[in-house]
Amino acid sequence: MIYSEKVMDHFANPRNVGEIEDADGVGEVGNAKCGDIMKMYIKVKDGIISDVKFKTFGCGAAVATSSMATELIKGKPIEEAMKLTNKAVIEALDGLPTVKLHCSVLAEQAIHAALSDYYTRQGIDPKMILGDVAPADMCEI
Amino acid sequence: MDKRFVYADNSATTKISKPVLDAMMPYLTEHYGNASSIYSIGMDSARALLKARETVAKAINANTTEIYFTSGGSESDNWAIKCAADLGAKKGKKHIITTVFEHHAVLHTCQYLEKHGFDVTYVPVDPMGLVHVEDIEKAMRDDTCLVTVMFANNEIGTIQPIKEIGAVCRERKILFHTDAVQAIGNVKIDVAEMNIDLLSMSGHKIHAPKGVGAMYMRTGVNLPNLIHGGAQERSKRAGTENVAGIVGLAKAVELCTQNIEEKQARLSKMRDRIIAELLKIPESRLNGDPKKRLAGNVNISFRGIEGESLLLSLDLEGICASSGSACTSGSLDPSHVLLAIGLPHSTAHGSLRISLSDENTEEDADYIIEKVPKIVEKLRAMSPLWERILRDEDIDAEN
Numbered sequence: 304m305i306y307s308e309k310v311m312d313h314f315a316n317p318r319n320v321g322e323i324e325d326a327d328g329v330g331e332v333g334n335a336k337c338g339d340i341m342k343m344y345i346k347v348k349d350g351i352i353s354d355v356k357f358k359t360f361g362c363g364a365a366v367a368t369s370s371m372a373t374e375l376i377k378g379k380p381i382e383e384a385m386k387l388t389n390k391a392v393i394e395a396l397d398g399l400p401t402v403k404l405h406c407s408v409l410a411e412q413a414i415h416a417a418l419s420d421y422y423t424r425q426g427i428d429p430k431m432i433l434g435d436v437a438p439a440d441m442c443e444i
Numbered sequence: 445m446d447k448r449f450v451y452a453d454n455s456a457t458t459k460i461s462k463p464v465l466d467a468m469m470p471y472l473t474e475h476y477g478n479a480s481s482i483y484s485i486g487m488d489s490a491r492a493l494l495k496a497r498e499t500v501a502k503a504i505n506a507n508t509t510e511i512y513f514t515s516g517g518s519e520s521d522n523w524a525i526k527c528a529a530d531l532g533a534k535k536g537k538k539h540i541i542t543t544v545f546e547h548h549a550v551l552h553t554c555q556y557l558e559k560h561g562f563d564v565t566y567v568p569v570d571p572m573g574l575v576h577v578e579d580i581e582k583a584m585r586d587d588t589c590l591v592t593v594m595f596a597n598n599e600i601g602t603i604q605p606i607k608e609i610g611a612v613c614r615e616r617k618i619l620f621h622t623d624a625v626q627a628i629g630n631v632k633i634d635v636a637e638m639n640i641d642l643l644s645m646s647g648h649k650i651h652a653p654k655g656v657g658a659m660y661m662r663t664g665v666n667l668p669n670l671i672h673g674g675a676q677e678r679s680k681r682a683g684t685e686n687v688a689g690i691v692g693l694a695k696a697v698e699l700c701t702q703n704i705e706e707k708q709a710r711l712s713k714m715r716d717r718i719i720a721e722l723l724k725i726p727e728s729r730l731n732g733d734p735k736k737r738l739a740g741n742v743n744i745s746f747r748g749i750e751g752e753s754l755l756l757s758l759d760l761e762g763i764c765a766s767s768g769s770a771c772t773s774g775s776l777d778p779s780h781v782l783l784a785i786g787l788p789h790s791t792a793h794g795s796l797r798i799s800l801s802d803e804n805t806e807e808d809a810d811y812i813i814e815k816v817p818k819i820v821e822k823l824r825a826m827s828p829l830w831e832r833i834l835r836d837e838d839i840d841a842e843n
Contacts, residue, residue, distance in 0.1 A: 335790035362752035362771035
């Protein structure tokens, strides 16, 4: 298995690691049994993702995809963040080994879970905007 | 300490040692003759094979005629198990006994045989990673044709009561095979005294090259072939002999079986120092019996982190090691060995195996001891699972 240089860079120097204490939305996906959990915190100001932080328990690809996903949505309008796909994360990382593709799905789901929490806190049904956020309760490779 | 390169994954493979390479070199260059040929460079190769066979036989107290060279541990395991099954089936005996924590070369071969009408009992191991002779004995049936138990576990290094298991097999006239790939050179092996009928070994775990191994087959066992073809290996294993590899294997066997006690004393001291220091890390545990283990094996789990991240971080510091996490096993589940000794999935994901060889130094140990705690701390600081562990939540309950 080979990781791209970008994956290794985002693993070795992950961007936006940490927590946001007064976050506007928090989402967590994955579980301990499968070996990967991602937790995303977002801050929204004037419809823009003004800040985003993450914490991840998982493999190198899990850390790198989390890091890249935060980079891709930081400073972007919320509508744009909603459209983040795992494909965009993979492309931005110059590809992922096949067995690690699920990490990018998890990163997408983590962002969506945080956005979903944001809308719920705003008194808006997130399903109206995001549709069903797929649960990530099955281990995948 | 200054950054250094520390190879601590010797249970995965080893570096070819200088004396081994030197012994091989003539057979990679001017002595290229086929050992079956009649002219002098062919006979040179045949003589080299004979000498290699004598060396390997002597190291495990076998007869020269009981050693067969193969392509490695997996081939030897496949040969022993599939062909012992073949022999058994001819007598209507289609039951095999093995253990839950064997190497995949054994486990997957047994699973293959299950699909072909054989019945396999997978004997459990205790939480320390040891097989109990009584459990093997209890599993024996009138139609048992083979017992196969590894000599030393490749992940947690635990050394099994091979002599005792061999004795009950001999008493019941059941063939006994042991995968000794990790044990050779670390434990004194005497096939006669230990009641072993079939034994697998591999070159690349003992500073010989990859792609060469051997099988010991006790006189009278007479398994059918796994590889059919030419008359090499006394018509038991076809294929032109890998002369250079075999010469390398023999040299490595000769070297690693010398001064075992002295080597063990040095390595186990280093091992115990690393274990003691790494267990100072909170929420860590040693996997496998602390004493009945290979002198160079350390296997520790750190809760709240995942093994592949740990390995990549160690690699950035120049340290090569391995883990039993699902990500590194290439499957959905973490190591079957760690699950077999009762670890929850989440703890098995955070395991680290350090396997030392005689080439490792005290400075290597110092470096490992300095780097691992820092990396664990860094990974825990970014782990949402670690937060939950700190809050005392039952992280395994949800699954």
